[in-house]
Amino acid sequence: VFVHRETVRFRDLDSMGHVNNAVFLTYLEEARIAFLFGRGATTESIIVARVEIDYRSQARYGDELDVRVTLDAIGRSSFTYSYEVLDTASGRLVAQAKTVQVHFDYEQNKAVSIDDDLRAKLASPVTR
Amino acid sequence: VFVHRETVRFRDLDSMGHVNNAVFLTYLEEARIAFLFGRGATTESIIVARVEIDYRSQARYGDELDVRVTLDAIGRSSFTYSYEVLDTASGRLVAQAKTVQVHFDYEQNKAVSIDDDLRAKLASPVTR
Amino acid sequence: VFVHRETVRFRDLDSMGHVNNAVFLTYLEEARIAFLFGRGATTESIIVARVEIDYRSQARYGDELDVRVTLDAIGRSSFTYSYEVLDTASGRLVAQAKTVQVHFDYEQNKAVSIDDDLRAKLASPVTR
Amino acid sequence: VFVHRETVRFRDLDSMGHVNNAVFLTYLEEARIAFLFGRGATTESIIVARVEIDYRSQARYGDELDVRVTLDAIGRSSFTYSYEVLDTASGRLVAQAKTVQVHFDYEQNKAVSIDDDLRAKLASPVTR
Numbered sequence: 428v429f430v431h432r433e434t435v436r437f438r439d440l441d442s443m444g445h446v447n448n449a450v451f452l453t454y455l456e457e458a459r460i461a462f463l464f465g466r467g468a469t470t471e472s473i474i475v476a477r478v479e480i481d482y483r484s485q486a487r488y489g490d491e492l493d494v495r496v497t498l499d500a501i502g503r504s505s506f507t508y509s510y511e512v513l514d515t516a517s518g519r520l521v522a523q524a525k526t527v528q529v530h531f532d533y534e535q536n537k538a539v540s541i542d543d544d545l546r547a548k549l550a551s552p553v554t555r
Numbered sequence: 556v557f558v559h560r561e562t563v564r565f566r567d568l569d570s571m572g573h574v575n576n577a578v579f580l581t582y583l584e585e586a587r588i589a590f591l592f593g594r595g596a597t598t599e600s601i602i603v604a605r606v607e608i609d610y611r612s613q614a615r616y617g618d619e620l621d622v623r624v625t626l627d628a629i630g631r632s633s634f635t636y637s638y639e640v641l642d643t644a645s646g647r648l649v650a651q652a653k654t655v656q657v658h659f660d661y662e663q664n665k666a667v668s669i670d671d672d673l674r675a676k677l678a679s680p681v682t683r
Numbered sequence: 684v685f686v687h688r689e690t691v692r693f694r695d696l697d698s699m700g701h702v703n704n705a706v707f708l709t710y711l712e713e714a715r716i717a718f719l720f721g722r723g724a725t726t727e728s729i730i731v732a733r734v735e736i737d738y739r740s741q742a743r744y745g746d747e748l749d750v751r752v753t754l755d756a757i758g759r760s761s762f763t764y765s766y767e768v769l770d771t772a773s774g775r776l777v778a779q780a781k782t783v784q785v786h787f788d789y790e791q792n793k794a795v796s797i798d799d800d801l802r803a804k805l806a807s808p809v810t811r
Numbered sequence: 812v813f814v815h816r817e818t819v820r821f822r823d824l825d826s827m828g829h830v831n832n833a834v835f836l837t838y839l840e841e842a843r844i845a846f847l848f849g850r851g852a853t854t855e856s857i858i859v860a861r862v863e864i865d866y867r868s869q870a871r872y873g874d875e876l877d878v879r880v881t882l883d884a885i886g887r888s889s890f891t892y893s894y895e896v897l898d899t900a901s902g903r904l905v906a907q908a909k910t911v912q913v914h915f916d917y918e919q920n921k922a923v924s925i926d927d928d929l930r931a932k933l934a935s936p937v938t939r
Contacts, residue, residue, distance in 0.1 A: 437844055437854075438705060438837045440698040442744070443661075447694060448603040449580035453822045456577065460821055464873075470821075475576040479607040488698070489848075533571075565716055565726075566709045566833060568826040570872070575822060581694045588693055592745075598693075616826070617720075699917070704859040705836035712833065731832040735863040789827075 428495050429465070429553060431458035432515065435490045445485040451522050452478060455510055458494035459526070462508075465553040468545060474531040476505065480524040484514075491515040501549055504538040505529045557593070557624045557681060559586035560643065563614055574614040579650050580606060583638055586622035587654070590636075593681040596673060602659040604633065608652040612642075619643040629677055632666040633657045684751050685721070685809060687714035688771065691746045702742040707778050708734060711766055714750035715782070718764075721809040724801060730787040732761065736780040740770075747771040757805055760794040761785045813849070813880045813937060815842035816899065819870055830870040835906050836862060839894055842878035843910070846892075849937040852929060858915040860889065864908040868898075875899040885933055888922040889913045 433454045441447040455478070460470055486492060493515050499507040505527055512522040532539045541549075561582045569575040583606070588598055614620060621643050627635040633655055640650040660667045669677075689710045697703040711734070716726055742748060749771050755763040761783055768778040788795045797805075817838045825831040839862070844854055870876060877899050883891040889911055896906040916923045925933075 436837060436841055438703060442696040442698060442700045444698045449577045452577035452580060453820060456821055475610060477609045481605045482603060564709060565712055566831060570824040570826060570828045572826045581692060585692055705833045708833035708836060731866060733865045737861045738859060
């Protein structure tokens with residue numbers, strides 16, 4: 428499990444005083460990019476195809492959140508992460524999510540096979 | 556089916572030059588609020604519990620998007636919408652989504668039954 | 684004076700229930716891009732060098748705002764806009780701003796002279 | 812001088828691949844809130860009245876930025892900060908800014924005098 432930490436910004440809140448539902452996708456995105464960069468991969472040929480997220484409790488201004496990322500599966504042209512977002516201080520579960528990413532050729536505008544290099548990087552331990 | 560129109564802002568794009576995945580949740584939110592306001596309901600006691608979204612094609616700067624909202628079901632304390640996001644000009648499907656909302660008591664910090672008034676409003680035709 | 688209309692989104696609010704100060708720069712940006720596109724210019728070689736903004740009154744959810752843009756001056760490599768943001772319904776002044784844009788060569792990473800083509804477009808009436 | 816550190820998120824970028832101009836106001840806001848909280852003050856009765864910002868160089872994904880905040884002046888009902896935003900790694904100047912905040916009574920919808928308690932807190936050293 429790879430863990431990425433985010434701090435809630437004031438701009439992440441909405442008028443209900445809690446983190447807006449859309450902003451959690453930004454937290455997942457930051458965790459996902461850190462996961463990829465930590466394995467020497469880039470994000471340039473990866474596109475998000477699907478997100479599911481369950482909001483379990485509210486997050487507030489200044490909360491530190493741990494985004495725990497697990498690589499669930501690597502298919503021919505896509506791969507799947509699952510996430511738990513936890514309040515760092517209390518361990519309280521804030522959200523659970525899954526995302527599907529597709530290896531994408533922006534010029535051809537279509538999904539392409541995950542090559543061996545990316546496949547190896549996705550499956551590797553964090554190296555930096 | 557209720558239709559809400561959004562125009563893509565420059566700030567909605569990310570460095571890939573397309574609308575960022577998180578921003579679609581903002582488009583869904585705008586459509587949902589317009590749906591509720593159009594039926595005389597408010598958003599104050601409603602919280603998003605779950606989102607699933609499938610990204611079908613990319614949206615670009617200045618695109619006008621139609622967010623088509625269908626109320627799928629009303630349960631004891633929750634209700635479900637499904638959405639289609641279409642490019643207005645071409646009719647191209649951009650995204651499909653489902654969201655679950657919970658009738659929520661922020662003071663008690665828990666889900667509460669949907670009262671008859673809200674139930675009637677959710678099921679009513681748009682009145683304004 | 685060129686006028687661009689924006690509608691306040693829920694995500695534009697912060698926990699004070701009004702449009703967050705940073706979001707006004709997004710409204711100015713949308714108006715500025717519409718100004719350029721309406722004259723056949725693009726935004727690719729233009730970078731924002733300075734913003735000043737005075738917040739005159741609060742904007743709320745669903746407000747329609749008119750952003751009135753005036754081209755104040757065109758210099759050798761920069762040009763200046765001034766703006767008034769008004770509540771469309773009431774005419775109430777919401778904000779006043781000035782921005783300085785620089786004609787920028789991203790490859791050389793430096794300001795470059797505004798060529799005659801861009802100069803003519805900036806000074807032209809809206810053509811589309 | 813009070814220093815607050817921010818990390819650039821992917822969502823902070825625009826399609827030019829650099830931090831969008833509006834997002835810098837979010838960085839200033841985070842620094843300002845940290846300044847106030849560190850002195851036992853809150854943000855509830857403070858509203859931003861004016862911002863000026865000069866963009867000096869571009870910020871990129873993953874950059875760590877130090878926002879250096881100086882309290883310039885405290886008037887009857889307003890106070891002024893100046894800021895320098897620096898790239899932490901290189902010390903490069905990214906932006907300079909000034910903001911004016913007003914002590915605001917949201918119920919009366921008008922500026923009110925800065926009371927002795929807030930005045931003392933603003934002028935105090937960081938205590939937590």
